[in-house]
Amino acid sequence: xxxxxxxxMFKSSDGExxxxxxxxxxxxxxxxxxxxxxxxNNEIPLPNVTSKILSKVLEYCKKHVDxxxxxxxxxxxxxxxxxxxxxxxxxxxxxxxxxANYLNIxxxxxxxxxxxxxxxxxxxPDDIRKTFNIKNDFTPEEEEEVRxxxxxxxx
Amino acid sequence: xxCSDLNMLPESCVSVILSLTSPPDACKSSLVSTTFQSAAxxxxxxxxxxxxxxxxxxxxxxxxxxxxxxxxLYLLLCSPVLIxxxxxxxxxxxxxxxxxxxxxxxxxxxxxxxxxxxxxxKSIPESRFSEVxxxxxxxxxxxxxxxxxxxxxxxxTYGTYLLLKVADRxxxxxxxxxxxxxxxxxxxxxxxxxxxxxxxxxxxxxxxxYSNRKQMLKSRVIEGDNRVLNKxxxxxxxxxxxxxxxxxxxxxxxxxxxxIKGHHLKGGLIIEGIEVRPKT
Numbered sequence: 081x082x083x084x085x086x087x088x089m090f091k092s093s094d095g096e097x098x099x100x101x102x103x104x105x106x107x108x109x110x111x112x113x114x115x116x117x118x119x120x121n122n123e124i125p126l127p128n129v130t131s132k133i134l135s136k137v138l139e140y141c142k143k144h145v146d147x148x149x150x151x152x153x154x155x156x157x158x159x160x161x162x163x164x165x166x167x168x169x170x171x172x173x174x175x176x177x178x179x180a181n182y183l184n185i186x187x188x189x190x191x192x193x194x195x196x197x198x199x200x201x202x203x204x205p206d207d208i209r210k211t212f213n214i215k216n217d218f219t220p221e222e223e224e225e226v227r228x229x230x231x232x233x234x235x
Numbered sequence: 236x237x238c239s240d241l242n243m244l245p246e247s248c249v250s251v252i253l254s255l256t257s258p259p260d261a262c263k264s265s266l267v268s269t270t271f272q273s274a275a276x277x278x279x280x281x282x283x284x285x286x287x288x289x290x291x292x293x294x295x296x297x298x299x300x301x302x303x304x305x306x307x308l309y310l311l312l313c314s315p316v317l318i319x320x321x322x323x324x325x326x327x328x329x330x331x332x333x334x335x336x337x338x339x340x341x342x343x344x345x346x347x348x349x350x351x352x353x354x355x356x357k358s359i360p361e362s363r364f365s366e367v368x369x370x371x372x373x374x375x376x377x378x379x380x381x382x383x384x385x386x387x388x389x390x391x392t393y394g395t396y397l398l399l400k401v402a403d404r405x406x407x408x409x410x411x412x413x414x415x416x417x418x419x420x421x422x423x424x425x426x427x428x429x430x431x432x433x434x435x436x437x438x439x440x441x442x443x444x445y446s447n448r449k450q451m452l453k454s455r456v457i458e459g460d461n462r463v464l465n466k467x468x469x470x471x472x473x474x475x476x477x478x479x480x481x482x483x484x485x486x487x488x489x490x491x492x493x494x495i496k497g498h499h500l501k502g503g504l505i506i507e508g509i510e511v512r513p514k515t
Binding site for chain 2: 170190214217
């Protein structure tokens, strides 16, 4: 397959521009559709994504495009790279989820969500609230009703 | 938007996160906040917990089987469900969603079971199936069952068990060990079992009077663990036929129990079926 040297340009919310190969940009289903509809010829503005997050997202996409051939031969290496990639603070994790969701990059969304899921597994509800700074907005009656419904989860 | 926290994620993203935990975790998370509760109800979450062939299982469950959400379906399948016109029973393990099946006696191949001189088919209230089969008398006891491995959960160790009762009038069942076997693909695991409950006083008496004869009979059979019957919570007894590791292929799993080397008459065995369930 002939490789296009076509580049795609992105502009982050804080005005920085990023240029990547078309193949890397196509990891995003959203961008892929734009390219197919021929709407990606100019700079693509991403008002929801900061430069810090956009550079991480593009780093992920580039790595996965480059490693596509090696993935069969060296799956452990890519897994190890992914494990390192997610070693970031909580806020960055959620920014990445929002960006991956917005740009529709399924593998990145699953990777970050799995990282957050691992922080939830085995925890009691008030520990989950503490970890993620979530407010309990149930009334005592509502809370009791939900607890009764899921009694079996505590057995 | 500077820094985000979990509160800023759309509910669909929280659902993706919860779908990557486990059924008990998703349920506990419902208590965190109203957003979490709503996200945890989503079909997206429970579709991931359901086995990949759940549509096929539902189609085998008959027309009365109804549900209004994937979560309701998951919880329904955690109680035993009769499928394939009542020939098999299916159940999911609630905490992880691994599958288990019980093959009814009609689904098994029991040598001479169509001859009422040897085996009698009947309905009893204690059975989950419409029929069980009771042994009147026979010298050749041979029971086979099989299931396709792709029906089971992948990458799981499964145990196989013959479910039975021993009638009060039973005789000849524990004179000599039965031979059990489980085969998957080209692997076979053989073992031995006594169709009796462990009873140390009875054993002491038997050893006192019959030890020579028992030794002689036992030597006809292969070496094995000589397992015994175990009580189940549902009122039936079970004897383990063997275990195997289910990868992710599609092979025939063959299970059997045979007592054909004793040549003596035995009777009073009531067969419910064979259960194939995950071993913890």
